[in-house]
Amino acid sequence: MDMEMHSGIVSPEGIWWKPAASQEKRWITIAFIWCLVLFGMMPFWHIKGGQNPSGIRTRVIEADYQARVDRFIKDYQVGTENGIPVVEPPAGSDVYLLGHMWEWTPVIKLKKGVEYTLHLSSVDVNHGFSLYPAKLNFQVIPGYDYGLKITPSIAGDFNIICNEFCGIGHHNMVGKIIVGESL
Amino acid sequence: MNAIADLFRKCPVTGLKVDKNAENLIKANAVVAVVFMLLGVIAAFGIVLTRWQAVHLLNAEWYYRLLTSHGLNMLIFFIIFFEMAVLYFAGPVLLNSRLPAPKLGWVSFGLMMLGAILVNVMVYSGKADVLFTSYPPLMADPLYYVGIILFAVGALIVCMLFMATLVAAKKDKTYPGSIPLVTFGALTATIIAIITLIHGALIYIPTLLWSLNLMKMDPEIYRLIFWALGHSSQQINVAAMVSIWYLLAGLTVGGVVLNEKISRVAFVLYILFISMASAHHLLVDPGMGSAWKIWNTSYAMYLAVLASMIHGFTVPAGIEIGQRLKGFVNTRFEWLSKAPWSDPGFSGMMLSLVIFGFMGGITGVTLGTEQINIIAHNTMRIPGHFHVTVVGGTALAFMAVTYYVLPLIFRKRVAFWGMAKVQPYFFGAGISVMAVGMILQGMYGIPRRHWDSSFAGSPFPVQFPDIVNLFQALMGIGGLLAAFGAVMFITIAVATVFFGKEMTADSIKNGESGIPQGVLKLSAQVHQGANVAAVHKEGAKGTMILVFIFLVAFILYFFVNWKILSSTWKVG
């Protein structure tokens, strides 16, 4: 039996559309099954898992969002920290956080184990919502309201680090969420 | 007759006819690529020594400016200029063909140079502190966008020239049968490049108009189309890198193509799903819904990942079979232990394969999973990931192939040969250590693109655990090693091109230093006879084990990340 093999710089002559050998077939089959698992995990997690980036997503005019945040602060303000208003909304309510150069407004007090709808938007450039150390990261884009249902699972102080470049003050843009023990 | 002889020279090693115009364009593009790499490396020293908080070298303004410069000069200018050289090689040279319209080649080269210089002038004069992504509403000087557009138009012309070469070669019947696999791979890279550059026009022309106050720009639409350019262009890099793996496998050890059909279909898979690639940059964006995210981030059920897993098997298996045909048949791994590890073309190619596959591929697919992205988006895990794909993978493959381009195209003996032998190890190890340091920092929530992880100026103190200092040191030391590895490469390349000694038939015969073993004695590129069927039937037993180790690592990393995700707050 004669057989020819060549490297990748040789022009193959004749018909090269030939069946793969058994070893390649085995690997491709296994790899394909693994790809299906990779894919299947995502819909599966929407059904069974607790962390999804679905959210309630709407467009919003920047000035309207600013007004909504102002009202939110006016309604529920309980103090100030470093000149930033501290707000304690009722359990389970809608919470409005604003990213702007270079501050997260306001500081928000939440209760552990309670589900809130956290709205994120910006009135200038892109910002990055990165909740430390809870490992939640979302993109904050002007003109878009990202409403995420969140349930704090432990009490304590959490920082909001901006992790999208937003200009020269980017690295100073840190906000705060304070989670208190449940009711 | 004489005219034709003037146009071509015959390569004494491979016997290929080399079009002199193509050869000069290869030289020009490759040299310029290295110059832009140098700019990128200088910036790399600055940013890595700033991110390493214990050193914290630059002020904020210069950190962001050099970060912008590093992203552009490395990811765009170095990589794409080098790819232009690859196209002139895989087209005219490998096909034994003339280059149609060489003047156009020089026009496009000029456009690309002009664009790249303009962009650098804008960045270094502080008129484009927007990072390479330039997300609106952040705005750069209009000339910055003009520079990018000029560069892209130039690159598009080169892609068209490559296509024209295929047509010319077919018409002139310069090769028998079908185009070689390496050229086929370059063809897929070109097709992807054309699709990519069209997206580039779609986004940069409106952005230019927006910067001139002539139209509005939606920041989310920008992100969508920008990443259709930005990520598809990574697929160009992958296709070019894989083509180089096949090329070097052949040149260094006579690695074979196991099955032309399988390898070519895998390349085609890259093209089919390419436009979906922008999704995994938008997984935690408010603009799109989950169904869109899942379908697109997976490139329709991970068929492009499947393609990479196929090449990740067929390349090492082809090398194994090639080595076995040479007689390295003992044990499962003699083909590896007896491989030419001191040939930087071979070691660079193997390191690129391993780093890209084991580290880059596994981290990339995991980060690109819709929900896992929640714990990773814009943290240091992201630069950690792409420094083991486009740097440890693509850039290292480009370095490796340079050690063959220098003797075969420039006809020079590689300078500082002793240093060349260790350079891929320095660069590969450095970049891997740096990436591990970055990924571990990212696991603790350290942001990317961030000047001050001590948060000295922020209204609320942020305290990371002490272990993060160690990870930063890993990043710093690894980064310095890699940057020195890059400087070694640049030194070798420049010294060879401008001051290197001629490589003659005699120097090959005498086995003089500075000539890789694959050039000194080219391995058989075609194998025939009874032995071939026997070796083929035996199969690639060693590679089979390696890919299963890979699969286990993949599965572990993937599910560990789900585990970490499941322990955080509920969100939806």
Ligand code: HEM
């Ligand atoms: C030579 C060794 C290299 C070192 C030490 C290095 C180091 C770094 C560092 C420290 C960052 C900053 C991460 C951050 O602060 O967010 C970075 C970003 C980056 N690097 Fe490299 N790098 C190297 C080579 C390369 C190469 C060869 C490429 C591309 C081919 C590349 C592409 C990038 C890109 C695209 C970014 C992101 C820029 C941004 O976030 O805007 N790097 N690199």
Ligand SMILES: [Cu+2]
């Ligand atoms: Cu910000």
Ligand SMILES: [Cu+2]
């Ligand atoms: Cu920021």
